[in-house]
Amino acid sequence: MKTLRSYLGDRWVEGSGARQTLVNPATEEPLAEASSDGLDLAAALEHARRKGGPTLRSLSFAERGMFLKEMANSDAKFDVDGAIFTLQTYAEIGTALGAAKFLVDGDGVQLGRSPRFHGQHISVPRHGVAVQINAFNFPAWGLAEKAASALLAGMPVLSKPATSSAMVAHRVMEILVEKKVLPEGTLSLLVGAPRDLPALLGAQDVLAFTGSGDTGMRIRALPNVIRDSVRVNVEADSLNAAVLGPDAEPGGDMYETFLKDVLRDMTQKAGQKCTAIRRVLVPEAHAATVRDDLAEGLKAVRVGNPALEETRMGPLASGSQLADVREGVARLVAEGKPAFGSSAPLAGKGFFMSPVLMEFAKGALAASVHAREVFGPVASLLPYSGKGADAAAIVARGNGGLVSSVYSEDAAFLEEVVSGIAPYHGRLFLGHPKIEMSPGPGTVLPQLVHGGPGRAGGGEELGGVRGLAFYMQRVALEGSRPVIQKLIGVQSS
Ligand code: NAP
DSSP: OEEEOEEETTEEEOOBSSOEEEEOTTTOOEEEEEOOBTOOHHHHHHHIIIIIHHHHHTSOHHHHHHHHHHHHHHHGGGTOHHHHHHHHHHHHHHHHHTTOSSEEEEEEEEOSSSTTEEEEEEEEEOSSOEEEEOOTTOHHHHHHHHHHHHHHHTOOEEEEOOGGGHHHHHHHHHHHHHTTOSOTTSEEEOOSOOTTGGGGOOTTOEEEEESOHHHHHHHHTOHHHHHTTOEEEEEOOOOOEEEEOTTOOTTSHHHHHHHHHHHHHHHGGGGOOTTSOOEEEEEGGGHHHHHHHHHHHHHTOOBSOTTSTTOSBOOOSOHHHHHHHHHHHHHHHHHSEEEEOOOOOOSSSSSOOOOEEEEOOTTOOOTTTTTOOOOSSEEEEEEEOSOHHHHHHHHHTTOSEEEEEEEOOOHHHHHHHHHHHGGGEEEEEEOOTTSTTOOOTTOOOTTSEEOOSGGGOSOOEESGGGGGGGGEEEEEEEEEHHHHHHHHTOOOO
16 A cells, blocks of 8 residues: 655655555545654754745745746646646736745835835745645645745745545645756645644744634644744634525526525535535525425435546545534534435445535524534525525624625625625625626635634635735835835835
């Protein structure tokens, strides 16, 4: 069986001790083993800081962007679209930022009576290493989307994929190393348990984490993180909502767009997307029709091995994930009524389950719907009065999320819902039937910020050039105007 090695200090290294076995979730066949025991993580971080950091900082944004372009080209072998698109987008941002090595932040300001006394903010790359820990559900995209922002900003990266799905990130790394795409020390990969990795970080380092809220909380509470103000970005759980407006009558184009988005989000990647719709808010008058239409759509979804042509939904990623989802469904069932499917075990091997649509009465407490993310093909139908303020109040019970969507053309309703739920989200998707090839709310685009307040972790990634900010230090320069302008390369006027 293949042993997945880590790429640390610019060489492939193998952990010792007990290994974790990675299995094919469709067949439960063992695929590979991994261990990080015995690896010198402190030395790997120091190598990145000393070797990769200075190299990246000596390059301009355009030159760093060229590396991202080459990463995207190498990645093409995988056909991992999201990863490639994100790298390409950041390569273009690098080209646009040009020959500069740091960012000039806004216009300078006159600080006193004399125009000579001048202030200017700039953002410079931090001198540490960017540790990036990813969740199991987006192994290639997770690596690419985080690394793109950090490398373009000028920070070396140590990426740690979730162990259960690390094979994809490992293959990406193999190709990048084989093709010598990146300069030494700029990208490392740790496969296997994180061990004490977050505890090894200091004041110039940053940690970008994606995963469960519980792990995020543990990382944030580490003494070194608190003492040295280690910059931490957390992308965590989210109870994303889709709100159907009262004007979107069943059978109409807007209604059909809404149905399509809910069905796609419930079943794509077997619902294992942090941005998937979990709570479906519908005006009470249309609740039964929506339930029947969604059930009809779910009935047509063939669950099975993704290797088969007819399969429309594959398995969950691991046995523990399946157990976790089943437990989550049981909690929902204790409060509501299954309208479609169940989490009963399916015959045969593999971590498969049926999609599950839950139904709740209008005004039901539905505490678990608003408190626990069930990370699988599961959504809950919540009828509301049809008033924007009522929908917004229900959505807000999720305590902060990555994205929610609204389907309406009624300007007053939209304004009420958007203003009510915007403070609770990083992104709002306004569904419309006229948007051609709409990816729906579940797709994260590199041009827009990804992250959300509260339960979602309070983090922010991507968003074009905004994504660089996490890896850079903003500093205010205060002094003589000509001196500052010469320093930052602005022509004095
Ligand atoms: P997890 O158990 O928290 O694991 C996430 C990552 O953290 C894995 O790489 C894991 O490594 C590592 N890890 C575990 N314990 C750690 C510790 N004490 N210190 C440092 N790293 C540690 O979460 P998961 O079950 O893989 O992911 C599912 C969750 O991720 C869902 O709740 C989902 O909503 C969330 N998610 C959020 C986003 C987003 O962008 N907001 C995207 C995707 C997923 P090992 O695998 O080696 O244990």
